[in-house]
Amino acid sequence: MNISHIEHIGIAVDNLEESIKYYEGVLGLKCYAIEEVVDQKVKTAFFLVGSTKIELLESTSPDGPIGKFIAKKGPGMHHMAFAVKDTDEALKKAEERGVRLIDKVSRKGAEGLNIGFLHPKSTNGVLTELCSKKE
Numbered sequence: 024m025n026i027s028h029i030e031h032i033g034i035a036v037d038n039l040e041e042s043i044k045y046y047e048g049v050l051g052l053k054c055y056a057i058e059e060v061v062d063q064k065v066k067t068a069f070f071l072v073g074s075t076k077i078e079l080l081e082s083t084s085p086d087g088p089i090g091k092f093i094a095k096k097g098p099g100m101h102h103m104a105f106a107v108k109d110t111d112e113a114l115k116k117a118e119e120r121g122v123r124l125i126d127k128v129s130r131k132g133a134e135g136l137n138i139g140f141l142h143p144k145s146t147n148g149v150l151t152e153l154c155s156k157k158e
């Protein structure tokens with residue numbers, strides 16, 4: 024699958040501004056981008072920790088994926104994202120190996136990355152995202 028590193032860890036939060044205060048004020052990290060991904064009904068905030076990012080996700084609608092997640096489980100860790108060379112190729116390989124996919128083909132995520140999700144039922148309960156940079 025050609026995983027190079029953990030690209031980011033996604034964390035579902037109730038309130039982006041309040042959560043940023045913790046990451047900046049307590050952990051001393053710096054929020055370098057805030058971006059709304061209309062498609063996924065989320066507002067995101069990014070922090071860099073080494074070569075791995077923390078992606079905070081606030082829902083913009085109760086019927087979006089993060090809105091539903093928080094309603095069911097409350098705020099907390101939502102997914103882990105691996106950087107791969109080619110998301111579509113990695114999704115295809117995962118499917119060939121019997122993994123249930125959420126996305127059959129990649130779509131556009133925050134920061135313009137090509138992203139695709141593997142179903143947590145096939146990944147030991149961890150919602151797993153694969154992402155690659157757009158050529």
Ligand code: ZN
Pocket residue numbers: 031033078102104152
């Ligand atoms: Zn993500």
